[in-house]
Amino acid sequence: MKLKGRAHKFGANIDTDVIIPARYLTTTDPGELGRHLMEGLGEGFTGKVSSGDMLVGTTNFGCGSSREHAPLAVKGAGISCVIAQSFARIFFRNAINIGLPVLECPQAEEIEEGDLLEVDLASGEIKDITRGRMYKAVPYPPFMLEIVRAGGLVEYTRRKLSAR
Amino acid sequence: MTLAEKLLAARTGRKSVSPGEFLSVPVDLVLANDVTAPLAIKEFRRLGVGRVFDPKKVVFVPDHFVPAKDVPSAEQSRVMREFAQEQGAVYFEVGRAGIEHVLLPDKGLVLPGQIVIGADSHTCTYGALGAFATGMGSTDIACAMASGETWMRVPHTIRFVYHGRLPKWVGGKDLVLFTIGQIGVDGALYASMEFDGETIREMSMDGRFTMANMAVEAGAKAGLFAVDEKTLEYLRPRAKGPFQVYTSEGPYSRVVECDVSSLEPQVAFPHLPSNARPLSQVGEVEIDQAVIGSCTNGRMEDLRVAAGILKGRQVHPRVRLIVIPATQDIYLKAAKEGLLEAFVLAGAAVSTPTCGPCLGGHMGVLAEGERAIATTNRNFRGRMGSPRSEVYLSSPAVVAASAVLGRIGGPGELGL
Numbered sequence: 001m002k003l004k005g006r007a008h009k010f011g012a013n014i015d016t017d018v019i020i021p022a023r024y025l026t027t028t029d030p031g032e033l034g035r036h037l038m039e040g041l042g043e044g045f046t047g048k049v050s051s052g053d054m055l056v057g058t059t060n061f062g063c064g065s066s067r068e069h070a071p072l073a074v075k076g077a078g079i080s081c082v083i084a085q086s087f088a089r090i091f092f093r094n095a096i097n098i099g100l101p102v103l104e105c106p107q108a109e110e111i112e113e114g115d116l117l118e119v120d121l122a123s124g125e126i127k128d129i130t131r132g133r134m135y136k137a138v139p140y141p142p143f144m145l146e147i148v149r150a151g152g153l154v155e156y157t158r159r160k161l162s163a164r
Numbered sequence: 165m166t167l168a169e170k171l172l173a174a175r176t177g178r179k180s181v182s183p184g185e186f187l188s189v190p191v192d193l194v195l196a197n198d199v200t201a202p203l204a205i206k207e208f209r210r211l212g213v214g215r216v217f218d219p220k221k222v223v224f225v226p227d228h229f230v231p232a233k234d235v236p237s238a239e240q241s242r243v244m245r246e247f248a249q250e251q252g253a254v255y256f257e258v259g260r261a262g263i264e265h266v267l268l269p270d271k272g273l274v275l276p277g278q279i280v281i282g283a284d285s286h287t288c289t290y291g292a293l294g295a296f297a298t299g300m301g302s303t304d305i306a307c308a309m310a311s312g313e314t315w316m317r318v319p320h321t322i323r324f325v326y327h328g329r330l331p332k333w334v335g336g337k338d339l340v341l342f343t344i345g346q347i348g349v350d351g352a353l354y355a356s357m358e359f360d361g362e363t364i365r366e367m368s369m370d371g372r373f374t375m376a377n378m379a380v381e382a383g384a385k386a387g388l389f390a391v392d393e394k395t396l397e398y399l400r401p402r403a404k405g406p407f408q409v410y411t412s413e414g415p416y417s418r419v420v421e422c423d424v425s426s427l428e429p430q431v432a433f434p435h436l437p438s439n440a441r442p443l444s445q446v447g448e449v450e451i452d453q454a455v456i457g458s459c460t461n462g463r464m465e466d467l468r469v470a471a472g473i474l475k476g477r478q479v480h481p482r483v484r485l486i487v488i489p490a491t492q493d494i495y496l497k498a499a500k501e502g503l504l505e506a507f508v509l510a511g512a513a514v515s516t517p518t519c520g521p522c523l524g525g526h527m528g529v530l531a532e533g534e535r536a537i538a539t540t541n542r543n544f545r546g547r548m549g550s551p552r553s554e555v556y557l558s559s560p561a562v563v564a565a566s567a568v569l570g571r572i573g574g575p576g577e578l579g580l
Binding site for chain 2: 086
């Protein structure tokens with residue numbers, strides 16, 4: 001599956017309080033959460049997002065709280081995937097569980113704000129069309145790939161439970 | 165093997181496990197709160213199983229937005245309460261509860277050698293008791309509630325060894341802020357942190373809970389302490405069953421040694437817990453609010469230290485001091501010991517147990533341009549309110565002294 005969209009570039013240690021401030025944690029609706037994406041940095045970010053756009057961070061993206069509302073807000077805002085040099089472990093796990101593609105890419109730093117990107121989820125190839133560069137994401141470990149292939153953790157667990 | 169490896173090997177019936185290995189592990193306790201439970205319950209329903217795997221091992225604690233701050237948060241608490249009743253799960257109601265990570269160990273629900281997962285990142289607090297405890301999201305919790313197991317990647321272990329006697333007014337909070345300052349907010353990403361050394365063996369359980377609590381602020385999966393005489397003493401009146409104890413033998417991916425004998429109180433500047441500075445290098449930082457509480461520092465020892473400083477003194481006219489005992493038991497004990505009286509006489513607002521202001525929920529949200537010093541665990545941008553407010557993290561001693569001074573300072577400036 002190929003994704004195409006513009007990059008919204010962020011720095012290191014983008015935390016979940018910035019991604020979705022706690023005052024919005026009284027809903028679980030992805031669309032509603034998505035309207036407040038990145039509001040911790042000030043208002044107006046969602047106005048710049050077009051469906052299919054991508055978030056690009058550097059190190060430790062998604063650090064902080066375990067709130068699954070963070071990847072839900074990302075998904076709910078129409079973001080197609082998140083690319084970063086490294087992810088905080090709970091955010092990474094949550095994203096995989098809810099079916100938000102997250103790609104670990106050591107060269108994510110080279111991608112700049114507004115770059116047009118094309119991501120091939122099957123091969124892990126990230127093409128920066130604006131700059132004519134090609135990167136490769138770190139492949140998922142086989143165990144995690146099973147969850148991704150099942151379509152998320154709920155599906156994966158449902159199959160496992162029914163096999164018991 | 166390390167503490168984490170021995171525990172995970174034992175609970176999965178293996179002779180040994182290695183870092184990086186993926187395991188399906190049984191869980192001894194699964195918990196969620198009023199913010200994360202509704203989402204977990206929604207996902208649980210999608211699984212198509214009627215019942216949780218073991219109602220005695222599934223715990224719900226309303227603590228984030230309680231007593232309900234508005235209608236949507238009241239609805240969230242209701243969803244959780246009704247699910248807990250339906251399932252016969254362990255549930256603590258407002259007025260009989262408190263902040264989950266202080267409450268559960270105190271009620272004897274967490275024991276050494278257990279695997280505990282919670283839909284709250286500070287679940288790692290229970291590492292102080294030698295339990296492998298880690299935070300996860302709501303979907304992970306939903307699946308574990310249904311199946312009684314979860315998947316884990318065995319973490320590598322970074323060992324922190326502390327030597328020397330802690331100076332006056334320096335404690336667990338300072339040690340952990342200093343350590344996060346040294347290694348950074350992703351310095352222990354995916355790792356298990358092990359805390360040891362003679363300083364740790366001298367440290368109270370309350371101090372150890374504070375340190376384990378903030379392991380996640382370094383990116384860690386768990387923050388573990390070996391069980392010793394102090395742990396056993398804590399467990400004696402609480403533990404209702406047998407438990408397993410392990411000792412660490414390594415190997416470690418890294419060993420960090422630290423002499424604490426001249427460590428100063430630490431203050432983490434906005435907007436990262438790793439921006440720690442010694443108190444002497446803070447400079448002139450005026451504050452509008454001071455907060456003493458949270459799953460990090462809302463325990464008896466924290467309140468005793470703060471009350472000792474505030475007794476007979478007045479909170480600075482410009483400052484609002486908010487004190488939040490972490491549980492009902494602590495609240496009652498603090499009342500009996502006269503600590504609450506000391507806080508009120510000093511001009512502080514004393515709240516019923518809640519996470520409240522720590523995450524900018526309620527009970528002390530910051531306006532634009534305001535600055536707070538807090539005993540809480542995170543100082544991310546906007547954490548306590550407006551994106552244009554600031555949070556400084558420190559110990560109960562420094563926060564209490566700062567509330568009196570009207571700026572960040574230590575008890576030493578008050579002649580203590």
